[in-house]
Structures are given as C-alpha cells and as structure tokens.
Amino acid sequence: MxxxxxxxxxxxxxxxxxxxxxxxxxxxxxxxxxxxxxxxxxxxxxxxxxxxxxxxxxxxxxxxxxxxxxxxxxxxxxxxxxxxxxxxxxxxxxxxxxxxxxxxxxxxxxxxxxxxxxxxxxxxxxxxxxxxxxxxxxxxxxxxxxxxxxxxxxxxxxxxxxxxLPWEEAQNGLAETIKHAILGDQELFDFLEKYVEQIKKREGSIWREMISRSIAVKVRIVSEDEKEKGTRALLNLGHSFGHALESAMGYTGITHGQGVSIGLAAAANIAQQRGHIKSQETQRIHTLLRDFGLPVNISGVTPEQLLLKMGADKKNREGKKVIILPVRIGRAMAFRDCSDDELMQAWREVVVC
Ligand SMILES: NC(=O)c1ccc[n+]([C@@H]2O[C@H](COP(=O)([O-])OP(=O)(O)OC[C@H]3O[C@@H](n4cnc5c(N)ncnc54)[C@H](O)[C@@H]3O)[C@@H](O)[C@H]2O)c1
Structure with a gap:
C-alpha cells in the first residue's frame, strides 16, 4: 500500500x-x-x-x-x-x-x-x-x-x-461488500446477485471469491488515498445516511449493517432523483439488499431528525454536506451540492410510519 x-x-x-x-x-x-x-x-x-x-x-x-x-x-x-x-x-x-x-x-x-x-x-x-x-x-x-x-x-x-460467525454479524459485512460493489466493482455486484443463495448457505468457494473481490475494492481506494484526503471519501457511500440513522436511534435497535443498508437505499434514491442512475438500477440495489435480509426502510424516526443528524457528520467539509452517490452500479462520486430538500425527499422515501 x-x-x-x-x-x-x-x-x-x-x-x-x-x-x-x-x-x-x-x-x-x-x-x-x-x-x-x-x-x-x-x-x-x-x-x-x-x-x-x-x-x-x-x-x-x-x-x-x-x-x-x-x-x-x-x-x-x-x-x-x-x-x-x-x-x-x-x-x-x-x-x-x-x-x-x-x-x-x-x-x-x-x-x-x-x-x-x-x-x-x-x-x-x-x-x-x-x-x-x-x-x-x-x-x-x-x-x-x-x-x-x-x-x-x-x-x-x-x-x-x-x-x-452468526448470520447477523455476517450481514454487517455483507452490507459493506454490497457498498464496495456499488462504488467500485460492477462485476462483484453481478456476482452477488447471481450467488445470493450460495452466499446465504455460506458456500466456501463463493465466499472466498466474494471476500477477495470486496477486499480488492477497499485496497484500491485506500492505496490511492492513505490519509483520507480525497477518494477514500467514496467508502462513505451509504454511511452519511447510516450514521445519521444510528445516531438518531441512539445506537439501539439497529445494527451498523442495517444502517448502512438503509443508507445505500437512500443514496440510490437521491442518485435516481438527480438522474445519475436509472430506476432499474435503484431497484437492483434495493432488491440485493433485501435478498440478504437487509432493510431498505425504517420506522420510529422522522426525516427531520435524520436531516439534523446529517449536519453533524464529521466527514462534512466547510459546512457543506459531502454526499457520496452512485453514478452507475460500479462507480460512485462525491457531491457537495445536495440540497436539504433533496436529502429530505430521500429520507421520506425510506422512513415508513
Ligand atoms: N478501522 C476501520 O477502518 C473500521 C472500518 C469499519 C468498521 N470499523 C469498526 O469495526 C467495529 C465493528 O466490527 P465487527 O462488525 O467486526 O464487530 P465486533 O468486533 O464487535 O464483532 C462482532 C461479534 O462477533 C464476535 N465474533 C468475532 N469473530 C467471530 C467468529 N469468527 N465467530 C463467532 N463470533 C465472532 C465478536 O466476539 C463480537 O461479539 C466497529 O467498532 C467499527 O467502528 C473500523
């Protein structure tokens, strides 16, 4: 590295x-x-x-x-x-x-x-x-x-x-692996879709391939930006939403993987609203998360509370929220121009009564 x-x-x-x-x-x-x-x-x-x-x-x-x-x-x-x-x-x-x-x-x-x-x-x-x-x-x-x-x-x-490893712990790692696929490896995303059942049954050769590919995405990104000055921010995909959610819920009743999963779903929603990805791609992301038992909706918090928490994210820069969004499956970019209205809309789509 x-x-x-x-x-x-x-x-x-x-x-x-x-x-x-x-x-x-x-x-x-x-x-x-x-x-x-x-x-x-x-x-x-x-x-x-x-x-x-x-x-x-x-x-x-x-x-x-x-x-x-x-x-x-x-x-x-x-x-x-x-x-x-x-x-x-x-x-x-x-x-x-x-x-x-x-x-x-x-x-x-x-x-x-x-x-x-x-x-x-x-x-x-x-x-x-x-x-x-x-x-x-x-x-x-x-x-x-x-x-x-x-x-x-x-x-x-x-x-x-x-x-x-208990399945709930595996799900935390699967959420990060899906994140890696969305932000940096379309083939990994296809692989996860294709082998959902084998992954759930923990077939050794499929897990080895999945883990090795997931690691490769992280290695590539941190090698480019060891001290988190630039591209490493891409690893925050889903996390600005996920952290806000975990924090709003007082870190109880939600696992980190579940927070990331809902965050990935919300990021896909905004990316679609902005025309970066098509509705079919959003659907693929939501379906893959659900296939692994990961949530794409949440209740018990309001979009207003969640937006407020996002303002406190330590990854924000110069008072601006830095939001990572997919621009296609396999590629993500950092955006500093997401308005609070757009973020509220994204939260409304994932928060259910
Ligand atoms: N440093 C980083 O870049 C970075 C990145 C992401 C997350 N994190 C941190 O990682 C932590 C979460 O890690 P985690 O999800 O591994 O949770 P964890 O370390 O709490 O482990 C989860 C549970 O699994 C048990 N466990 C571990 N290995 C096991 C095994 N092989 N078989 C059965 N049980 C096993 C542990 O004892 C624990 O009860 C958080 O503190 C987070 O902040 C750090």
Missing part, C-alpha cells in the same frame, strides 16, 4: 502465522494477543500453535462496541505492562473490528508505537476494518473520535474463522 506497504494474506491458516513472522520477528520476541473470550475459545489454540517460538501472552476483554473506549485501553495497557511488553514487542488483534480498532490503537500508542498484526475474524473485519490502517477508540462525544493511521505489519485473513 502506498507509503506503508503491508501484505494482506488471504486464505492464510491461523497456525501458519508463525512461519510468516519468522521472516521479520526474532524468536523469543514478546507477543501480546488481544481478543475476546468467545474468539479465544474458538481460535486461540490454532493461532498459538504457530507462535511457539515466541513469548505469548493472551489478554481478553468483553465483546461489544461499548468496550472500545479509553477505560478499556487503559486496562489493556496495564496488562501489557504486567507482561513486560517492551518496544520490540508485537501486538496481535485476533477478532472483529472492535478488537482490531482497540488493539491497533493500543499498538499505535503503547510506548509511542509497537508492531501490530491484524487477524480479522468477522466478515466486516476481513473486507473492511482490517484494511486501510485506521485504528481508534470511541469517546462519549463521538465514535472513533480518538484514533490514528497505524498500518499493521500484515493482515492475516483465515476465511475458515467465518464458519462460526
């Missing part, structure tokens, strides 16, 4: 990670593995089997977005100190996006930075959060408010870890 290249190892077996590390990390080096209990039960033994030449210490914290905060960072820091982790040490994040963001922020800040590896175990983490070098914790004033660009040494992606 531009500036800070690192390998993204796909279909890599957890137990083989040691062979990869031996090339760059001395035997005997301290490795702190950060994870969550459920993931440890499922996968830690396999990971540890490949790390016998190192001094490994495992630390865990409870699952949940609410754990991604400064208190938990401090507790993990205390455990790292108790282990005696020094500047030569390495931190491995074994888990989903919460583990990756928190362990990554710990790695970025502990002793001003220690080496870090991502071992993503959710679909969202494999196609999205482990790639691009962003790490963060939340603050009461905002999600991911304290963060850094801190690329890992490598991303070690073992597709087999997804076998145990």
């Amino acid at each position: 531009a500036g800070h290249p690192y390998p993204i190892c796909l279909d890599a077996k957890l137990e083989d990670i040691g062979k990869h590390l031996q090339r760059t990390i001395q035997p005997g080096t301290q490795i702190l593995v950060v994870s969550q209990e459920k993931i440890v039960e499922l996968y830690f033994q396999r990971l540890a089997a490949g790390l016998r030449e190192y001094q490994v210490q495992l630390v865990t914290f409870p699952a949940g977005e609410e754990e991604k905060n400064l208190n938990r960072l401090q507790a993990l820091t205390t455990e790292a100190v108790a282990f005696g982790l020094n500047r030569e040490g390495v931190i491995i994040a074994l888990g989903g996006g919460v583990v990756g963001d928190l362990a990554g922020f710990l790695a970025a800040t502990y002793m001003r930075g220690v080496r870090f590896l991502q071992v993503p175990t959710t679909l969202l983490a494999q196609v999205d959060s482990s790639i691009g070098g962003k790490v963060a914790v939340n603050h009461p004033a905002g999600k991911n408010l304290l963060g850094a660009f801190y690329p890992p040494l490598a991303v070690w992606t073992d597709f087999s870890t997804l076998d145990t």
Whole structure:
C-alpha cells in the first residue's frame, strides 16, 4: 500500500502465522494477543500453535462496541505492562473490528508505537476494518473520535474463522461488500446477485471469491488515498445516511449493517432523483439488499431528525454536506451540492410510519 506497504494474506491458516513472522520477528520476541473470550475459545489454540517460538501472552476483554473506549485501553495497557511488553514487542488483534480498532490503537500508542498484526475474524473485519490502517477508540462525544493511521505489519485473513460467525454479524459485512460493489466493482455486484443463495448457505468457494473481490475494492481506494484526503471519501457511500440513522436511534435497535443498508437505499434514491442512475438500477440495489435480509426502510424516526443528524457528520467539509452517490452500479462520486430538500425527499422515501 502506498507509503506503508503491508501484505494482506488471504486464505492464510491461523497456525501458519508463525512461519510468516519468522521472516521479520526474532524468536523469543514478546507477543501480546488481544481478543475476546468467545474468539479465544474458538481460535486461540490454532493461532498459538504457530507462535511457539515466541513469548505469548493472551489478554481478553468483553465483546461489544461499548468496550472500545479509553477505560478499556487503559486496562489493556496495564496488562501489557504486567507482561513486560517492551518496544520490540508485537501486538496481535485476533477478532472483529472492535478488537482490531482497540488493539491497533493500543499498538499505535503503547510506548509511542509497537508492531501490530491484524487477524480479522468477522466478515466486516476481513473486507473492511482490517484494511486501510485506521485504528481508534470511541469517546462519549463521538465514535472513533480518538484514533490514528497505524498500518499493521500484515493482515492475516483465515476465511475458515467465518464458519462460526452468526448470520447477523455476517450481514454487517455483507452490507459493506454490497457498498464496495456499488462504488467500485460492477462485476462483484453481478456476482452477488447471481450467488445470493450460495452466499446465504455460506458456500466456501463463493465466499472466498466474494471476500477477495470486496477486499480488492477497499485496497484500491485506500492505496490511492492513505490519509483520507480525497477518494477514500467514496467508502462513505451509504454511511452519511447510516450514521445519521444510528445516531438518531441512539445506537439501539439497529445494527451498523442495517444502517448502512438503509443508507445505500437512500443514496440510490437521491442518485435516481438527480438522474445519475436509472430506476432499474435503484431497484437492483434495493432488491440485493433485501435478498440478504437487509432493510431498505425504517420506522420510529422522522426525516427531520435524520436531516439534523446529517449536519453533524464529521466527514462534512466547510459546512457543506459531502454526499457520496452512485453514478452507475460500479462507480460512485462525491457531491457537495445536495440540497436539504433533496436529502429530505430521500429520507421520506425510506422512513415508513
Ligand atoms: N478501522 C476501520 O477502518 C473500521 C472500518 C469499519 C468498521 N470499523 C469498526 O469495526 C467495529 C465493528 O466490527 P465487527 O462488525 O467486526 O464487530 P465486533 O468486533 O464487535 O464483532 C462482532 C461479534 O462477533 C464476535 N465474533 C468475532 N469473530 C467471530 C467468529 N469468527 N465467530 C463467532 N463470533 C465472532 C465478536 O466476539 C463480537 O461479539 C466497529 O467498532 C467499527 O467502528 C473500523
């Protein structure tokens, strides 16, 4: 990747990670593995089997977005100190996006930075959060408010870890994959449409193809814009709407994937109103989302509340809302001229009484 290249190892077996590390990390080096209990039960033994030449210490914290905060960072820091982790040490994040963001922020800040590896175990983490070098914790004033660009040494992606992922968690990653298809890979969109049933049945070869293509879109975009100065904004497709929705609902009763899904539906609606895409393309987007059990409508909030929340989006620039819209399936662009009337209309189309 531009500036800070690192390998993204796909279909890599957890137990083989040691062979990869031996090339760059001395035997005997301290490795702190950060994870969550459920993931440890499922996968830690396999990971540890490949790390016998190192001094490994495992630390865990409870699952949940609410754990991604400064208190938990401090507790993990205390455990790292108790282990005696020094500047030569390495931190491995074994888990989903919460583990990756928190362990990554710990790695970025502990002793001003220690080496870090991502071992993503959710679909969202494999196609999205482990790639691009962003790490963060939340603050009461905002999600991911304290963060850094801190690329890992490598991303070690073992597709087999997804076998145990609950379907609702898979849906969060599918929403991001559909986003990647809409903004950057028409063939991926066609592929998702064609293999809906196989994807729902989790057929291995189809998932491998889907994940690899989804990752390729993210890699292409973040490689062009490592520090989020330009094209990386395209990854925000559906998210300015989704974040507004999650925030208006107080982050309860709606998953991130559901927010993104409704956001993608709303973005398609505006794009159609403006003549960027045809009604048939909007329909394809809505149908694909619904095929995976993702919503395209919401109730319990008003369009007015949602528009207000959009004004607070941290991705807005110079007081203007930056809205990413599809201009065809497979391509998106950033717009700064969407009027509040247009946005209200888009919200009215997705909000049902
Ligand atoms: N850094 C970035 O660029 C970036 C991008 C997108 C999202 N994120 C962040 O990612 C986080 C969401 O990540 P997520 O969706 O992976 O959620 P998550 O990390 O909370 O994981 C979801 C649940 O799945 C469990 N789990 C993980 N792997 C499992 C497996 N293989 N089998 C069974 N259960 C498993 C976890 O323990 C957890 O309970 C958010 O905090 C978000 O802000 C970061």
